[in-house]
Amino acid sequence: MTFKQKVKALAFWVIVLVSSGMLYAGIQGVREIRPVEAYTDQGVITFAPQKIVRQQEERSTSGRLYRNHSTQTVYYVQYRSVDSKPRYTFKHRVGLSQLGAKKLMDAGLTQRRVLTYHDERTSRNMIRLVEPDKSVADFVWEHAIYYQGLVLAGGALLLLLVGRCGYKLLKKYSKKAVDPLTEALSQQQKPQK
Secondary structure, three states: OOHHHHHHHHHHHHHHHHHHHHHHHHHHHHHHOOOHHHOEEEEEEEEEEEEEEEEEEEOOOOOHHHHHOOEEEEEEEEEEEOOOOOOOEEEEEEEOOHHHHHHHHHHOOEEEEEEEEEEOOOOEEEEEEEOOOOOHHHHHHHHHHHHHHHHHHHHHHHHHHHHHHHHHHHHHHHHHOOOHHHHHHHHHHOOOO
């Protein structure tokens, strides 16, 4: 097997894995989309930053970096509602930079629209925070478009790969099968010595 063939085989399997992952994530997301009526809009609530929270998370890398430093410090800013009953809290993931977390703390108050729904699997009331200018219908529509796009993109990639494999197999085995009419015509066109 040449280097070019190895690269093609590797690219094929990477595309198969990526498209399968997209298809799986899209199907799971579509299954979890709730109708607009399932959400209750609690209104726009003002949140104030409370503190910076540091958490250790496992790295997603492998090799030497993972062996030497298997965890990394990730910073969150914890927010708490100012003017609402009940009190809502949420954590905003900033990333690896403590400076970014300090900037969010200095920025002060932020507003979010709070949507609540009842989760049947856990029998708990859950909340979703969205931008203040978005409605429940906008939130549901955006999520539906996103997950349906994942399903379409993953499915299209898989179909393209299956079609390409089918074309290659058809081309390979059609060369071996000899059509008598084509062979007779090619014999007639050859110059006789």
